[in-house]
Structures are given as C-alpha cells and as structure tokens.
Amino acid sequence: MSSLLQELTEKALAKNVPLSVQLDLTYRCNERCVHCYLDHDDHGEMTTAEIKHLLDEMADAGVFVLSLSGGEIFLRKDLFEILEYARFQRQFCVKLKTNAIMIREREAARLKEIGVESIQISIYSHRPEVHDGITLVPGSLQRSLTAARFLKSQGLRVIFANVLMTENAQDYRGVISLAEELGVESTLDPTVTPMMDGDRSVLSLGADQATLRGVFRDQGLVGDVNEFCAIPAPADEDSLAALPCSAGHTACYVSPYGDVFPCVQFPLPTGNVRKQKFIDIWRHSEKMNEVRAIRLKDLTTCTSCTHVTSCTRCPGLAFMEGNMRGPSSQDCEKSFVRTGVPSANMLVKKRATANLVQIGALPNSPSASAAALA
C-alpha cells in the first residue's frame, strides 16, 4: 500500500468513513464455477433507480473505491448506465470484477471512455480443458482471453484473478505466464469460500497442504521465502490492539438485494438500503459496530496463538464456522503450512481428539476391534 493510501485509510478509519465498497449488481451468472458460493437465481435485484440512489448515498458517505461485482455484471442490461452514473455524476474510482466473456471491442472501448480503474477477470488455468472444466462453460477461457486482449488494447488495467484448487493446482504458473505474455497483472487466492447459505461442501475443492506448501515456497509469488515462512515474533500489547481486517472499518459489501454486510466473505446482515440509509447502517448498525469493536486481543483461541499477528485469519470465514471471534480453520491451515508450526486452534482440536482416544472403547465393541486392527 502506498504511503498516501495508508495515510488516507488511517484517516478514514479515524473518521469512520467507508472508503471502499463492493457492490454486487447481480448474482445471476453465465458461468457455473464449481467453487462458487452464490445462489444464481434472481430474488429481486435492485432496480437502476435504486442503485443510482444508493450510489448517491455512498458518495455522500465518503465511499471512494467502488468495486462492482456479481454474479456476472455484464448480464445487467443497465450496466453502462450505472457505470456512467458512478463515474461522471459521482466520481467514484470504479473497479470491475467479471468473467469478461461478454466483453467485445465495443464494450472495451466504452469502458475506456468511462474510465474504470481496473477490470479483474477470473482465469483458473491456461489450459482450456481445466478452466472450462471449472466454469462449466465450453470455450469460456478463449472468450475471456479475447476480452482481455480487447481491454488491454484500449490501455485498460487488467488483472487475472485465480483461485487455487485441487483441480487447477498445477496451473497457477501457467496463468502467471499467460498474464505476463498479455501484459496484464495476476493474483492467486488460495481461499475457497463456503456457500452463502452455510454449505461447506465446496471447501473440499480447495488445494491440499502439499500444494499450498509449494505455493508458499514459490519465490516468484511470495518474494523472500525465508521471511514469508518465518515464525512470527511473539505478539506484544500494541500488536494485539490491531484490527483483524478492514471489514466494517473502512470497507463493506452490498448485495444485489440491498443487504449490507461487513464484507463479501462475511455474511452477517447489518441492514438493508431499501429500508434504511446506507450511512445509518454503516454508522449505527449494532452488528456492524460489534464487528468494528473486535481487536486481536478479543479473539478466542487466536489471541494465544503463535500466528496471531501474521495470520491471514478472515473474520468472515470464522463467522461462517460459528464464531466471528474464533479461528478460521482454513487460515490456521495456511499458517501451519507456511511456518510448520501448528496454530493454537489446531492444538486445541488435537487435544480434544486425543482426549476422545483416551476414553477408549468398551471391550468387544466394533470400534475396539477396529482399534486392535490399527
């Protein structure tokens, strides 16, 4: 983060200003990614007028960075009307997240005229059979890459966003090379998010520990491997007073139905912009303020963990596990794979399992036989 951006973020934090918002315009999508956490049916998206009204409220509240995402945003017939309003009437810095398969030369030229800051495109592999196997749309990689070329030829900033899973574990280097070849940026996210309804079955698609270990020791990705994988210094009082993340502090998320959450990955409803003003939800929602009050020292289990200050712990994933102050097991695993040191949460779980083993089985029970075989 640049020093000026850091300074502005600190100021926004001090003044309780929501500097950035992700607004999902729709959950409808023309791809069916195997790891997606959304319900793609339309349950009553905000209208164009409602979205423009929300943009007015968000601009007045101080929102500067507006990330428009979905679902697939290009399925909204009013997308360009919304974009023009956001840019020319309310001067947002607009970032787009899309699969790009509906972007042709004409759309790329319009995005250039409108002046979006960046376009993030989901690319899961450089190999069509793998990417299309994840999106479940034949030809989707080719179409996304064609769009990326159109956007790049307009001088727009393009970022490939890849999610690391078992299915594409061998391909992240290929995506990076493809991005370099096209002159675009790329990111790699090792997190698979549970479904918004709480279904965690998609987590089984996530990369295994061996893959993560390789990624975390890839100098091209993490820079200095020794530094990246180092065991952190013990936490002091100051570091424990730090915020867990920006969710609810300088950032939040609004769904296509107007529900406001601390983050797209933190499905705690804090209000609805169809019923309340955005700024009132941001400032006065009890739940938003509860999230906002949490510091690292308030976390259960994690406060005593070796990794507390360096962990990528996501409060939203922790919330989806049942406790927004608790550990996020996915992040515990990442900290363990990165450093080789188990997290406090992992040790607690291990002790619990060990205690169960110590109870033992009754003689002649099936599990006693199984234990004997083992």
Add this chain to the structure above:
Amino acid sequence: MSKLYMARNPRAAARSLDGEMMIMSGRDSTLFTLNKTATILWQSADGATPLDEIVEKKICTEFEVEPNEALADAETLARELADHEILQISEAPIIRNAAGEKR
C-alpha cells in the same frame, strides 16, 4: 492576456475525506490529495468560469496574496493538474454533455 478555463477531467475519480480532497488521476491511477488552493481550483472548475475570476473571487478572498502573483501561481498549478489529467484546461469555455464528453 488570454483567459484560461478549467473543467474537471471526467476520467479522474474524486472524493472529499473530512475536507481533504482525494483525487485519482485518470492517466495512471496515481492517487493525490489536493492542498487548499488546488481544492478551490478543482471545486471551481466548471468549464465556464475563467481562472482569473476564480482567483479574484475565491483565492484572493481566502488567502492574503497579491492578485497577479496568485493568478500566476494558480495558472502553474492548473497546468500541473492538467498534466496529471485531473483538470482539463482550455483558452475557450469547456462544455460537456451528461456523459462527460466535450461538446
């Protein structure tokens, strides 16, 4: 001396954060904060009011500064902001349609 007109570059992103103006350049996404004088120029850049009038009515009344010196400094600043694609400057009024395109 010819008149200078300024308009906000529609490709720039802008927001006031507790009175401090944040601007992201439309050219390369560089982030700037504007000082008081630059903020006055940005807020007054309607494409129709000439710079000398803005300086006389909004800068000289705000700061104790000699008018000719203020105008010269403001013109330098306006050109610098134009270089970063934050403002557009012209010797004729700048008129745009609702989509931000010049007419």
